[in-house]
Amino acid sequence: MKKSTLAVERCKTVSTIQKILGGKWKIEIIYYIAFQDIHRFGELRRHIGDITESSLTKQLRELEADGFITRHDYKEVPPRVEYNLTSLGKSFIPVFEHMKQWGDENLKV
Helix, strand or coil: CHHHHHHHHHHHHHHHHHHHHCCCCHHHHHHHHHHCCCCEHHHHHHHHCCCCHHHHHHHHHHHHHCCCEEEEECCCCCCCEEEEECHHHHHCHHHHHHHHHHHHHHCCC
């Protein structure tokens, strides 16, 4: 009985993670902020390439609402807004490192 209860709990956790980070661009956005020192909206959009402005805005707002990034508006003209990882976002960095290692070992990219 314990075993099946534990499996359900794990599934809920994975499901929640998937809901938070399952957006088409969220993993890539976090990657650029964490590893490429890219923090501004325009820079993110240029590096991601195929993303629309509205989609990037939506994904950034969701990541901010979920506590992975912070948004700092400098109240300047022209507008300057920067995004940074929160402590929760930074805690995800080892997951990225493991994903990259797994991908390097198992995927042909």
